[in-house]
Amino acid sequence: MLHGRGDEQTAVERLLDAARAGDSGILVIRGEPGAGKSALLRHAAERAGDLRTLRGAGVESEAELPFAALHLLLRGELGRLDALPEAQAEALRGALGLGALAPENRFLVGLAVLSLLAEIAGDGSLLCVVDDAQWVDQASLDALVFAARRLDAEGIALIFATRDAAEPAGLPELVLRGVDRAAATALLPADLAPAVRERILDEADGNPLALLELPAVLTPEQRAGRLAPYTKIPVTSRVRQAFLGQITALPEAAQLVLAVLAADDTGSLGVVLRACEEFGVGVGDLESARRARLVEVAGQEVSFRHPLIRPTAYQNVPLTTALAVHRALAGALDGREHADRRAWHLAAATAAPDEDVAAELVRVAERAQTRAGYAAMAAAYERAAELTPDPDLRSVRLAAAAVAASDGGRFEHAARLADRASDIGDPLALAHLLQVRAHVHVDKGAYAEAARVIVEGAGPIALLAPERAAYLYLEAIRCAWFGAAAGPALRAAELMPPVDVPLVGGALGLAEMMGGEAPKAVASMGRLLTDPDISGLGIPGRLFLAHVALASGRPSLADEVAARAVADCRARGMDGWLIVGLAARMQALACLGRYQDMIEAREDGTPLVGDPALLDGPLAFAHAELGDEERGRGGGGALGAWALGRLELALGRPEAALKAMEPVAGAAYAPFSLFMLPDRVEAALRVRDTSAAEALAGRYAEWAEAVGLPSALAVAARCAALVADDEERFALAVQLHEGGEQPQEEARTRLLYGEWLRRARRRAEARTQLRAALATFDRLGMSLWAERARAELRLTGDVPAAPRRADDPLSVLTAQERQVVRLAATGASNRDIAAQLYLSPRTVGYHLYKAYPKLGIAARSELAALVG
Template sequence: MLYGRAGEQADIERLLAEAKTGQSGALVIRGQAGIGKSALLDYAAGRAEGMRVLRGVGIESEAELPFAALHLLLRTGLDRIHALPDAQATALNGALGLGDIAPENRLLVGLATLSLLSELAGDGALLCLIDDAQWFDQASIDALVFAARRLEAEGVAMIFAARAGFHATGLPELRLGGLDGAAAAALLPADLLPQVRERLIEESDGNPLALIELPAALTAEQRAGRLSPVGAMPVADRVQEAFQTQIAALPEPARIALLIAAADGSGELETVVGAGASLHGLESAERSRLIEIRGTIVGFRHPLIRAAAYQSAPVTRRLAVHRALADALTSSAAMDAADRRAWHLAAASLGPDEDVARELEETAERARTRSGHAAIAAAYERAAELTADPVRRSGRLAAAALAASDAGLMGRAAALADSATPDVDDPDVIAALIQVRAHREFELGTPLAAGRIIMDGVSRVAAHSQEWAAWLLVEAIRCAWFAGDARLAEEAAASLRALPEVNSPLVSGALGLTRLLSGDIGGGIELMGEAVDVYASAGLGVPGLTFTASLCLPLGRAVLYEEITGRVVADCRKSGMIGWLTSALQDHGLAQGWLCQYGEARAALNAGLRLAADLGHEHRISHITCSLAWVLAHQGDAEECRANAEEGVARANAQGLVPAAAIGRWALGLLELGLGRPDAALQQLEAIPSTGIAVLSAADQVEAAIRSGRPEQAKEPLARYLAWARHVRQPSSDAIALRCRALVEEDEAHFVDAVRLHEEDTQPYEQARTQLAYGEWLRRARRRADARAQLRGALEVFDRLGSELWAERARAELRATGDVPAAPRRADDPLSVLTPQERQVVRLAANGASNRDIAAQLFLSPRTVGYHLYKAFPKLGITSRAQLAAIARSSSVLD
């Protein structure tokens, strides 16, 4: 029976009830040791009638073994891995050491975990109980939290119990405090004197384990009321002292057995006995209710008992036990025996030991084959601590720093990099350390500071490897672009030009960005154009393609931008490059928005935003938030656009992300124009600094200046846009340039030419903007019939695209000509009734993808894909999957 937890029990019962109806959910129960987290997990297990239950518990000594905890949790369901899509099954088998092929990324393992949980739920429901999650290895946590965030319609309930140190952003939490007085009193023995009961309630702070264990540790005198003052200690320490008192009273064989089991952590009876624990000692400890032996597994009744058993032993005995465990594991056939042996040898080492360091290095490389980046970092870090040679030590620290950076542990990565010897001369090590420090600064500091880190160290790299130096300088220019800093870009470009020529379009593209930043539009466009034109034959991988795609934006090449970013998204998903996928989804969403595919753009950006949050990519969150606001501005979703833009701009400004903030301000300027508030629009657009975005947004700045009655403020942005359009030579930019000239010069010929040119481009939104502006001009000239033709054309496009604010402006203008415009409609986009995620699912299903294929692409479970199709069919007025293709073909947005 649980005392004082009625509210928490109700929350758990609600979660289980929803899972039994097919709705998934997750819950994190937080609280100090002994507060009752495990008891609530036991309660959940007891209430899970008709549900399959999986249980796992974190073990502190295994926190550096990648996927060890995940294996323990899933071990009873591993026979269903074969039912997963091949790539997921391969990844999960590799992660758990059941296959030879290593997973290519940790989040593919997370997706496989989600699919397996859905498979194990079957037609019923599944409950996953995860205790002491703060001691799970990071790879297991990444996979489980990834799965938990994506639970929707699988009938899976996941409950994590954890102390401090467990991070699961985005999951609902339940924080446990101490019991109230009545509930606390109910846990104490009835024969205690009143003053003793009051003292224990006060000292326990309502901690249930303390209330149970502290009375057992009282002496006869203390039970009789002779209590001495207790110092200010956390409750957990008091409980641990109580356990230490119990352990001290045990015979020597039992104490040794407890120490060996505590140091081992795996719970394997064979290993514990092999290291010197006697069966008699284990039996004695079990009779004292300190451990439980189930089959061949030894488990502690509470984690604090393990801590008490280990910490109460003298250091010499602890070192001897670790050596004994290492010896016992030498002949073990367990898949992780070599890794555990290396860690026990490290724990037994008092100083530098190159042999042990090499074993830990091998452990790190085995962890690499399983994408255990946090484990790689830990093993290399400990190996470095055991390394006497400063050069070799720096190399291991660099490897640890890179792995920590890959694991998202930016602070730890930077600290490891800073620990390396400053006079190391290995170019690979120097470049790795520079990359880690710059990456940390880029993600958590500012792009400008990241670029300066590269510039401060690149000369040391160039002295040994000019190729490494070239790639670092390209990255420095990229940092300068994100910071909007022309001086940093020019400094990096000068160093790049001083190196022997590297035959890569990335170099010319970076030099082009530098010229564009310095105001040389023609020179920048020429170099970037050269880079983009040869990209297909350059053999670029995902990083190079991502950089090339970003050049398409200032080049005005929307179709190529969408083409390259679509390829990058596909490549990232196929190869499992999840870290790059956030950037790819942002670029692809922006490209789709540029081509007026607003539904697809929102879906891609929302997917990228979710993934960026999972990975902790704070700067990418800012970029995507601003890009999403820009798409929403085109559709006229005022509330969501403003919320995203204001949040994104504030974040980007704080992070020094100039292009991101510029896109956010552009979104606000577009929104204000659509709302008919040109003064507010001009204020936002004029605040955009001199960047590539300032060129692209100049046309809207021209219109805002004219509509607000300030034609003199249109001159500079007009000149800026005309200069850019003259160099990029795209039909759309030429047409927009003519529209701007028509607005400024009041020349109808420019309007006529602009409308004609729009017929050659792929941006119907801009065509409708031109027709609207021309129609307004014609109406003011009292040429109502001519005005109606342009306004009707604009209205038809705005309605089809779902650009509601602009469509309403066209209707108002039509009404002013005496016409009666049609009601709002989106006949050409039947998928407009769907949510962004339903739209993605339907689009893939219409192209023939199975639920499993769709789930793999969108990081969902197959059951959730089926749920979205189930919700979409009634909205589309269809009853079968076969009808989707016809619906998709009729949607101009999907063509």
């Protein structure tokens, strides 16, 4: 019985009941040490009944070993790996060290974990409990959280227990506070004197472990009431003192065994005893600790009775003994599967710089990279740097640690590592450090600042490695472009080394555009886009190509290139670049009017990258275009400003629209200051600022004529028609839009042309344009613009139909259901769909089961005809 935890037990049991019913659920139990987290996990396992149960735990000394905790959790089920798709099975085997090292693919490992858990749950529901999650290695935690966020209808209950404010974050939580006084009293022995009882109740502060352990160390005299005064200290320290008293009561040999066990991270009785042989202690001394109820032995496994005993036992021995213990454990570990553990124990046993040990850790980092363990890779390089005697090599390894942390999406830590790499002479490492520092700003949406960081720091690299510097200046121009910062872009172009790098022409074109030279810029970028061979480009280069395509009025090409880059980032587990890739793709989709696809891309990326600020602007733009006023006002950056401007324009508030777009209006041809020019033309005319409208229309026309593409020329003709009040240009704009790739802009043109015709009292012709505009707005889900078209139609005497999206039969589905249905309509199996969408096959089936009645169909065979 758990005293004082009735509500918490009910929450756990509710999760188990849901799993039995086929629904999946996640719970993170948080609390201070001794709060009862482990007891609740045991309660869950006891109540699981017919549920299959997997148990795992974090071990503090294993926190830098990639996938150590995952191996502990899944080790009894690895025989099922053959049931997974081959690529997933290969990735998980490689991650766990069971097969050939697979190419880095962190997300595929997460998907494999999800698929394996679903496979296990296929025999009946499943309970997974992970204790001490604050010590789970980052690679395991990433894979488990990835799976947790994708759980839906597998019948899996996944419960983590962790410390306050520790990972995992962003999942449903249950926070354990101290138990009430009545429950606390019930946990105390009956033979305590009243004053002693009150003293312990006060000291324990509702902590169940303290309530159980503090009385156990009292002498008979103390239990009777003879207690010395005390100073109030945190309850965890009190409990550790109680455990320390039990440890120091043992013979020194038994205390040494406990120190070895505390430093061990395998839980293997054989490993612990082999290490103990170095000190002349052994199984008899371990038995003393077992009789004292400090450790538990089950078969060939040995563990501490409570997690707090481990640090207490470790800290009980002198530093020299702790170093010797780690060296003994390194010697006790043999075989390739223990190579990383052996290296980390050698590092823990080394107090001074040692190149041999540092080199071992570099090999650990290289293995971690192969297994997509970026956090472990960063940690290994960082510790290797600390043990490296040579200052230059130390800085190079710190730079490698910074890059790994950045690639893993941990930008602040990456920046701290970069700051520690001083006086570095290697140009490649220098370039990596500069890019890491810039990426910290990119992650926050501060593109302009990122560009300035690169421009100010790339000079020394240009002298040593001009080609590498060219790529840095290229990145600076890209950041300046999206930050609407012409100054850094022009300075980067000025400093660009004269090297033959494929993307330099495109970079110079962007800089020229920001300098107001649209025709020259488009010519420079056009040469790059004539035959864009991306086969030899890395992720940054391909994303840059996407930006050049967007600036050249080719959003479809930008989307194609960005989508492929995003897929590669997923496959390689590159969180940092995945965020940038998602932003690039959402920006391209914004220009294509594919707003629901923008939201789906963002939602699909959430389990992978969390909630970065960089994606706030694109997401706000999508919501604004879809008529969600509240969420359309939540974005930052240039795209957020454009979103707000278009929202205000759709709501009939031109003055507010101009004010919203003003912060990024100054840059001549930065991406969204360029694309918002037509909106500013319309808003300026509605507030009767004709001269401003003429100037804005002229700037847009200069770019459109240089680009020469029908979509761009159509919008330029629309702007000219508005400024000149010219029907002929309206008609030209409509004609140019035909067959174009921007339906939202064609609808806007037809709406404005219809308004013009209606004011000219040509109502029948106006209705033709307005009905076409309305149909497109409805199809795209642009409800505010659709309402404007309906209002105009009513003024012509027409009675428009109620809001609908007649051309989108999938509009009744959720975003996830739409993705599943579209893939199912192509003939893909549930298993194929699951692999593409990072879901379990059972969840795919569940979404289809929910979608069929909404779509009015009964079988999968009907999907192809419906989706078309």
